[in-house]
């Protein structure tokens with residue numbers, strides 16, 4: 566029997582690159598439209614009388630290059646900050662597609678950040694192809710930072726505005742990103758804002774990636790034809806005010822998840838246009854350029870399978 570490989574967060578960081586992550590996530594998103602994705606909604610177990618949760622996301626993606634079979638197990642323990650530990654801890658169990666045997670256990674916090682940012686990038690490419698001059702990101706946590714890096718690499722934005730509840734954190738992230746980008750140029754690409762309204766005023770594309778319970782974004786602040794990637798996942802709280810959903814073309818990643826986790830948006834009377842994969846596969850049309858478009862992201866098991874397969878292949882290829 567082949568030995569089981571363990572791939573740590575540090576090793577995942579060494580291996581992943583945006584080009585391949587983007588391609589693997591495009592493949593995963595498209596697979597739902599081509600009956601090559603086998604998955605269901607995320608399962609969530611509340612751990613007794615606490616705010617702690619255990620989640621699982623299992624599935625299989627059938628594809629020669631990016632296909633994989635596996636399960637992401639993750640915990641969310643909000644009190645972990647008292648122990649100086651992250652609230653979210655994740656691992657992917659990657660299985661052999663022929664036999665079901667365990668091939669690898671892969672640490673998956675970094676994979677979760679990168680695959681989510683890559684999914685927003687794919688959605689942006691397919692729903693909003695023009696006028697990508699200014700990007701605004703609300704939230705400078707793990708997701709906000711990963712989105713800033715992904716969109717800088719994969720698009721040609723002249724300016725990337727970042728707002729965060731704690732402004733100091735936005736400034737620190739902006740300084741770090743500008744430093745890594747080009748520390749000689751006088752015009753820095755990344756700019757920190759302390760007002761959401763100012764941050765999004767000129768934005769062609771917006772990412773919302775916070776974990777608070779407040780509504781952040783108002784319809785009256787948005788440019789015509791803006792595209793929004795709404796990353797926060799919560800059955801009750803939303804970062805976009807209801808009028809934005811009601812005035813937009815809203816796309817999702819997969820119906821199985823949306824049916825259970827996006828009921829609140831459906832209750833507003835919003836009909837989802839369809840899955841991003843259906844746009845990629847040309848089964849449905851993208852929005853017209855004067856409409857506001859929203860990608861309401863949930864995160865799919867097959868995204869984790871695709872990136873886990875990529876990490877595994879890169880690890881094996883560079884280990885021989």
Ligand SMILES: NC(=O)C1=CN([C@@H]2O[C@H](COP(=O)(O)OP(=O)(O)OC[C@H]3O[C@@H](n4cnc5c(N)ncnc54)[C@H](OP(=O)(O)O)[C@@H]3O)[C@@H](O)[C@H]2O)C=CC1
Pocket residue numbers: 677681704705706707708709729730731734774775776777778779796797798799862863864865
């Ligand atoms: N769609 C998907 O596939 C995925 C979605 N997610 C979602 O992404 C979101 C961000 O996750 P992640 O970046 O890992 O989390 P982090 O803990 O790294 O960052 C949390 C961010 O939320 C901000 N925040 C917290 N409370 C509030 C509030 N009341 N008002 C405004 N901002 C607030 C924090 O600001 P501050 O610095 O001030 O504390 C920080 O910017 C979560 O909602 C999570 O559910 C995560 C993974 C996958």
Ligand SMILES: O=C(O)C1=NCCCC1
Pocket residue numbers: 677798863864865
């Ligand atoms: O991995 C995912 O997908 C997650 N989605 C929402 C909350 C945290 C992780």
